[in-house]
Amino acid sequence: MDLRQMQYVVALADEQQFTRAAALTGVSQSGLSAAIRGLEEELGTVLFSRTSRRVEPTDAGRALLPHARSMLAQAAAARDAVVRATRELSGTLRVGAEQCLGLVDVSGLLERFHRRYPQVEVHFDQAGSHDLLARVRAGEIDVAFVATTEHLGALPATVLGSEPLVLLCAPGHPLAGRVQQHGGIGWDDLADVDVIDFSPAWGVRPLNDAACAAHGVRRRVRFTVGDVHTLIDLVDRGLGAALVPRHVAGKPQASRLRALPLPDGAPRWVVSAVSSPGGRGASAAPHLLEMLPVPAGQDTGVPSSTSTTHARPSVTSTPVATGA
Template identity: 35%
Template sequence: MELRQLHYFTVLAEELHFTRAAGRLHLVQSALSTSVQSLERELGATLIARGGKRLRLTAAGQAFLVEARRTLAAAEAARDAVAAVQGVLTGTLSIGYMPAPDSYDLAHTLGRFHHAHPGVTLRLRNVPSAELVEQVRDHRLDLAFVSTLDRPPRGVRVETLRRSAMPLACAKSHRLGDRRTVSLQEIVSETFIDFVTGWGVRTAVDELLAQARLHRTTAFEVNDIPLGMNLVAQGLGVAFVPPEVVTTYPEVHYLTVDPAPLWHIGLAHLERPRMSAAGRAMLDLINSSPPPLQQPSPQPLPTDASRAGEDPGTA
């Protein structure tokens, strides 16, 4: 059994598609298939069920995947240890980030790390926070910037970088378009635009409403902020958004909600002894100097003077 075979298998297990996996590995599909079949013969078990339209992991494959990832991580740690003795950090650092990159200056942090460790290859992955935490747990990511801090899986730590209240966005023509603050109870009857399950915004809002024993109607589910904000601007619903959105989309109105769901920014990683040398180096860099966080500027609120020329019938 070779490390190369374990690597091929883990990629195929992630993709569950021979063509895509072969593409990631820069192999011809037949070579990948032969490698996996050789591994199955050596183990005396079928790891990948090939019947039907979609591949799936067998029970043996699921069990083997856990150990294969551990073995690959241990091999990477061994290489890192030798590189550290030689004074040169090499290898690959995989970093995940949630779909709200304006919340922190990721490029600044990556630039500092690359300047200090040019021999490390950086890989980035952008998926919802819940999936990022799972990928850290499974050794598929070294670290991840996430917006969910509660109840991480065993072995994963999430360090808080920032917590702040999320504003509610609505169209300026909305009935709440001239309000500054609103209670949570007042808005539950509104039509909501929200993000898909797994996003930190969705989790925070759902948990707050559950605690308050309130129910809302979600008419639109989106998986990107620009589309969600465009729907809000069209008057199709209201949406809780990360605070940084305020400066990016000034064409809509923002309100303070009491109580408001909290926007969390955290750094997820394995326990330090289980991290790669590159992962520990990045963690040290972030802990010594956290990535700059975008600071939202308050939206100018209507004043009596600015309203002087308004049509009273539109208030």
């Protein structure tokens, strides 16, 4: 057993799906599957039960999981101890993020950064992606984690990943029944549906507006919210449907809701780390960015014409697990 295998075990146990676990760990789905099979052969037991809907740890897998997490935590702590002993870094770092990005655990990243560089004073603000970009340009934030490819301009940005949007609705919603009868929904089915969406400052709102407009869909946004859990609650109460990134549908609070795939032509939701080209936190910002899990060659699903990936330090730390 090695650390990479433990990383795969933890990611697969957390995500319960090979596709998301592979994206999180920066390996192909076939590579992840082969690594898990190899570990199972080495240990002489099955670690995960596989069904068409999800992947779950077996009793043996659950027994291994706390040890896998401990190994990864100890390895990260060892790296941080070495860095603390060899690097002196101080000053202020100002970070912002949109809520519930899914593809990066900002809280976990900040914890690791603080542990590694305890002399750096970290300030954190949560806001919508478009507000955060304005604050980066104004020099008020050094690094922002955003969910948009719009208005980036010349700002240094690193694409961390992307995922499709899905339509989230209650089990009794008419569109849920249509999928059962016809096997899918079309853009015309979304016309005049009562919609729950985020405020325009959130990255997904203009994405939804533009996609529907491009396909001639008239949207009726009845509820505008500022957090994911309120959106899920309103959908669960049958007050409307919502276009959301796929990981939102995987939250425990959304377990009884239906996540319907969108028709062809739907945009992808893209998460990026955007940094200020200068400012007081310029010396600390690269040290935060170098801890990001951006494996070389990872397919982000973003067309090259819209990708904003810029040069960045090589990744030298354990990938950050996807968070809520």
